[in-house]
Amino acid sequence: MKNPLDTEPISDLRNRSGNVNPLNAIRKNHRFHIYVCDAIEEVANDLPDRIDPDRCMRIADTLTRELPMHHADEEQGLFPLLKKRSLPDDRMPNILQELARQHAIDSDQAAELLDPMSRIATGKTVKNPDMLGYMFRSFVETYRRHLIWEIEFLLPLAHKRLYSEDLVDLKIQMMNHREKPAKLMG
Numbered sequence: 001m002k003n004p005l006d007t008e009p010i011s012d013l014r015n016r017s018g019n020v021n022p023l024n025a026i027r028k029n030h031r032f033h034i035y036v037c038d039a040i041e042e043v044a045n046d047l048p049d050r051i052d053p054d055r056c057m058r059i060a061d062t063l064t065r066e067l068p069m070h071h072a073d074e075e076q077g078l079f080p081l082l083k084k085r086s087l088p089d090d091r092m093p094n095i096l097q098e099l100a101r102q103h104a105i106d107s108d109q110a111a112e113l114l115d116p117m118s119r120i121a122t123g124k125t126v127k128n129p130d131m132l133g134y135m136f137r138s139f140v141e142t143y144r145r146h147l148i149w150e151i152e153f154l155l156p157l158a159h160k161r162l163y164s165e166d167l168v169d170l171k172i173q174m175m176n177h178r179e180k181p182a183k184l185m186g
């Protein structure tokens with residue numbers, strides 16, 4: 001079976017004529033990011049002597065490519081639509097502001113993680129494995145919490161609130177993000 005880290009999680013969005021519900025694509029992408037968190041946690045558990053360099057390189061590549069894409073899909077695509085369609089009781093402006101704040105923290109933590117992940121991927125000695133393991137687990141803990149909250153609360157609400165024309169807009173935005181992808185800088 002192909003390693004999920006080697007795949008593009010929502011490659012079907014590259015096909016402009018395909019019939020993809022963008023909310024289902026985001027959910028698929030969330031699941032992929034949960035898998036990345038599991039992989040980072042395994043690296044933390046394997047420090048310092050059982051490192052799989054190949055897996056570390058794939059994790060670094062995946063974070064560089066997929067994390068900014070997730071944030072762009074939501075902050076430029078999903079969040080403005082949810083803000084427009086939500087009801088006052090949804091308290092959406094406050095929630096979206098908090099999620100965007102979490103994205104900024106996750107990006108900063110992921111950028112800090114890239115350098116050590118790439119270093120151990122190229123066989124460099126791990127000087128302080130306990131500290132590195134703590135850093136990896138901290139990222140996983142906060143990022144996983146963010147993803148689960150979006151999976152369990154935000155996406156079900158989006159399915160209820162967004163109109164069919166919103167889904168068309170969101171899909172186009174997500175396709176555009178894949179044509180000119182941003183990259184996370186470590």
Ligand SMILES: [Fe+2]
Binds near residue numbers: 070
């Ligand atoms: Fe998010």
